[in-house]
Amino acid sequence: RPYPGIPYLAPSARRLWGDLPHILPVISLTQDPAKYVYSLCRQLNSPVIQLFLRPFSAPIIFVDDVREVKDILGMRTMEFDRAPSTQAVFAPFLPHASIAKRTTPEWRAQRRLWEGVMGRDFLRRVAAPRMLGCARELCELLRVKAEIAGGRPFYVFEDFDLAAFDVIWTVIFGRNLEALVTERKGILEHREDVVLPGSKDELAVFPTLRRPEIYEAVAWFVKGVEKTLRSLSQPWHHWVLRQMPAYRAKWAMKERLVSGLIHDTRSKLADLADDQLDTFEDTCAMDMALRRERLAYDGKFDARPPTTREIHDELFMFLVAGHETKAVTLSWTVKFLTNNRAAQTKLREDLLLSLPNGVNSTTEEIMNTPIPYLEATMEEAVRLGNIHPRLVRIATVDTQILGYPIPKGANVVFSSYVAEKPVDIPEEQRSKRSQQTKVNFRKHYDDDMEDFIPERWLNEKGEFDSHQYPTLAFSAGPRVCYGRALARQELRITLTLLILSFRFEPVPEKYNSMGAHQRILRVPQQCYVRLTPLDHAKI
Numbered sequence: 001r002p003y004p005g006i007p008y009l010a011p012s013a014r015r016l017w018g019d020l021p022h023i024l025p026v027i028s029l030t031q032d033p034a035k036y037v038y039s040l041c042r043q044l045n046s047p048v049i050q051l052f053l054r055p056f057s058a059p060i061i062f063v064d065d066v067r068e069v070k071d072i073l074g075m076r077t078m079e080f081d082r083a084p085s086t087q088a089v090f091a092p093f094l095p096h097a098s099i100a101k102r103t104t105p106e107w108r109a110q111r112r113l114w115e116g117v118m119g120r121d122f123l124r125r126v127a128a129p130r131m132l133g134c135a136r137e138l139c140e141l142l143r144v145k146a147e148i149a150g151g152r153p154f155y156v157f158e159d160f161d162l163a164a165f166d167v168i169w170t171v172i173f174g175r176n177l178e179a180l181v182t183e184r185k186g187i188l189e190h191r192e193d194v195v196l197p198g199s200k201d202e203l204a205v206f207p208t209l210r211r212p213e214i215y216e217a218v219a220w221f222v223k224g225v226e227k228t229l230r231s232l233s234q235p236w237h238h239w240v241l242r243q244m245p246a247y248r249a250k251w252a253m254k255e256r257l258v259s260g261l262i263h264d265t266r267s268k269l270a271d272l273a274d275d276q277l278d279t280f281e282d283t284c285a286m287d288m289a290l291r292r293e294r295l296a297y298d299g300k301f302d303a304r305p306p307t308t309r310e311i312h313d314e315l316f317m318f319l320v321a322g323h324e325t326k327a328v329t330l331s332w333t334v335k336f337l338t339n340n341r342a343a344q345t346k347l348r349e350d351l352l353l354s355l356p357n358g359v360n361s362t363t364e365e366i367m368n369t370p371i372p373y374l375e376a377t378m379e380e381a382v383r384l385g386n387i388h389p390r391l392v393r394i395a396t397v398d399t400q401i402l403g404y405p406i407p408k409g410a411n412v413v414f415s416s417y418v419a420e421k422p423v424d425i426p427e428e429q430r431s432k433r434s435q436q437t438k439v440n441f442r443k444h445y446d447d448d449m450e451d452f453i454p455e456r457w458l459n460e461k462g463e464f465d466s467h468q469y470p471t472l473a474f475s476a477g478p479r480v481c482y483g484r485a486l487a488r489q490e491l492r493i494t495l496t497l498l499i500l501s502f503r504f505e506p507v508p509e510k511y512n513s514m515g516a517h518q519r520i521l522r523v524p525q526q527c528y529v530r531l532t533p534l535d536h537a538k539i
């Protein structure tokens with residue numbers, strides 16, 4: 001039954017399959033499921049609509065208005081919280097991780113243990129050198145592939161994914177997985193198995209190699225989360241999954257590995273006196289969390305110490321949340337730059353001007369040199385890549401959004417895409433705060449928002465200005481993305497090295513779709529590159 005007072009398509013409310021018959025043609029036309037909802041808001045001329053997506057279930061309320069969404073996520077936290085549907089997706093895989101919990105004092109305490117991990121000192125001192133090392137390895141791998149491909153395009157998403165996993169593994173656990181090095185050696189060993197068609201416009205296909213066991217396990221669990229997300233009965237689907245021998249084997253391996261690493265670190269810290277613990281130089285996120293845990297047990301820290309199970313799941317959550325997000329963002333960035341040659345050239349020129357040591361620049365040089373066009377490119381890629389288009393919440397009280405009544409218990413999906421032309425709303429209909437925060441941004445919309453234009457983030461002096469438009473790609477408020485500083489730093493380092501190491505040449509039209517699949521994230525349907533390695537002496 002529709003919620004009263006919220007617009008919807010009348011035929012959808014009378015049909016078992018609700019809005020699905022409307023959604024499918026739009027997907028085949030736009031190759032992008034998110035587009036249906038944006039267009040329905042315009043069709044119904046309302047920023048708040050309801051959709052019927054599952055038989056015998058309550059409708060889902062959808063809100064598409066950047067200003068109001070930012071205000072609600074940031075300020076109205078007593079009215080909206082983590083939705084049970086999101087909890088149900090993560091709980092079977094990460095039952096004790098903070099991502100699956102409501103915003104309670106217990107959740108806050110759990111988060112507090114990991115506070116320093118996204119702090120500037122840890123990110124610059126510990127994470128940045130490792131990111132630079134992995135970015136160099138990624139370039140080495142791509143150089144080998146480009147040379148073998150001989151000017152043919154090839155699939156690159158898995159290389160980005162492997163690179164992101166290598167980074168998050170070493171940042172979290174302080175050990176080297178060396179997945180990229182192993183992959184490069186494997187490609188060289190199996191060189192004769194690469195399929196090289198006669199035409200340079202056809203794909204070079206590289207053999208699939210064995211990857212580290214933990215990488216394969218995490219990839220398997222991520223697929224499990226995706227399938228659970230799509231299934232009509234999430235508990236039933238997870239029960240089926242748990243019966244599978246593959247699930248049990250991977251779960252047992254993951255349990256052994258992560259528990260072993262926790263145990264080793266606790267033993268390393270066990271002999272340290274309190275003053276030594278205070279000054280101990282952490283070499284990874286696990287060091288930092290377990291050291292803080294020891295101090296907490298010694299009464300030096302005012303939060304309830306999280307349990308070992310919570311620490312275990314939080315570590316695993318970082319592996320899951322912290323690698324595919326970055327690989328997908330990098331994939332979109334590379335696609336945008338491939339199709340915007342002028343932006344790619346300008347970025348390379350600015351990098352060369354700002355970083356005289358080019359690919360040999362240090363992390364300090366890459367991180368501390370202001371390079372406005374690099375910052376603008378990243379912001380624009382994150383905005384337009386739109387990898388997390390929906391933020392799902394439950395209304396915890398009877399409330400309203402833009403004057404539309406929202407009943408307690410309703411599932412509300414907030415759009416985080418800053419590109420659609422806003423539906424006209426009288427200013428007085430907005431919350432007081434959203435009226436006031438309007439001044440925080442120069443603009444909320446331009447007619448070319450569907451285009452990739454890094455310049456939109458530069459002010460008249462040519463400086464990068466993050467307040468040119470609202471941003472929502474990492475969400476907002478207490479449930480804002482926990483890894484955003486890490487993700488931005490890694491994107492900066494990796495993109496710098498990639499653009500200085502390769503020219504991203506145009507890819508044949510049939511391998512250049514800008515369409516997306518909606519999985520947990522909004523993933524490009526195609527992610528191919530055609531690379532010309534750059535000789536720095538000659539650029």
Ligand code: HEM
Nearest residue numbers: 098099321322325329388391473474475479481482483487
């Ligand atoms: C460009 C890359 C990334 C993007 C665009 C992104 C985006 C997001 C968004 C939009 C959310 C909010 C979801 C919601 O409110 O429902 C989120 C949550 C989260 N992200 Fe990210 N993320 C990225 C990278 C990372 C990385 C690298 C990590 C970890 C190392 C991470 C860890 C998390 C965690 C733990 C949460 C859950 C926060 C909570 O408990 O509410 N993310 N991310």
